[in-house]
Amino acid sequence: MGEYATTTLWLVAAVSCLAGAFGGMLGVGGGIILVPVLVGALGVPLPEARSASLISVIVTSLGSSLVYLRDDCVHLDKAGPLQLPTILGAILGALLGTWLDPRIVAVLFACLILYVAWKMMMQNRAKGRAAPHPNVWPWALLACVGGGMLSSLLGVGGGLIFVPVMALLFGTDQRSASGTSVFLIGMTAASSAIVYSRSGLLNPLLGVFAAGGIFAGSQIGARLSRVIPEEKLRVIFALVMVANAVLLLNKVAHGQV
């Protein structure tokens, strides 16, 4: 396991703070921002970055849930049945992640974040709340197994799956979808983090600095989500994602992952 200079650890905390703020505002855990920056810009090995990210996803989830629960934006009755399939997927993904080549994971990650950036931009075009899907549960359960697997393999919480499932399939408003998603990703990330921790892929210091930074950021993000226009936020998020994907693919091309 790698040793890190104090400066690097504080940089990790600063980056995590920004990732937490974005995550809190958009209802994703922040891992989608944190992992590529840790690997691409700070040179952290991907397995350690992924574990640290999962720890920070737990913190984002817990910190933001406090705000969303107070605002009554968490639909536990809808989200409850989705948790078990997501956890099953997450544990399968984590077991896969302990032996899969990090370069393959990095390329998958780059593809995922480019897809997310594109989806974010497309959502800006589609205005208004979606009507609930007529045959929602089979699709929702399938999406959650796949989402859980993908999230633990790549070190993200799964909010990328939960938010669209809540908003598009169940027809909830964006803030409730974010609140419910943020509440559920804590458990998804915890299940994967436990597997990685038991496999010796979790650096405690890296995890603590990432978690501290992201907690501060998530508190800011959940509050800012009430005032910042969602459309502007999506554009900024999409641009950051594209830059991250380029950075990550560059590292893979140079054999630095």
Added chain:
Amino acid sequence: MGKSKETWKPIRFIIVLGLLAAGILAVIPGYQERALQVLMVTPLAVSTVSGILLLKRGKIGAAMSFLLSVLFVLGIAFYEHNGQ
């Protein structure tokens, strides 16, 4: 709306407790690993309490999903622990 907020108070209490405990442990040298363990266990506690609260409200399906997922994660942790 207000009643719902009251119902979720135990969940918020567990979250605050978990974050506080992890925060305190994180700043004590040599206890960072314990802090992370507390963080990893907190969502399990939150899910357990959520399951119990939903059970009391009669939402059996949602409650069982929360409780079974906790049991499943604990099972995996126990299995991995014995495997080492």
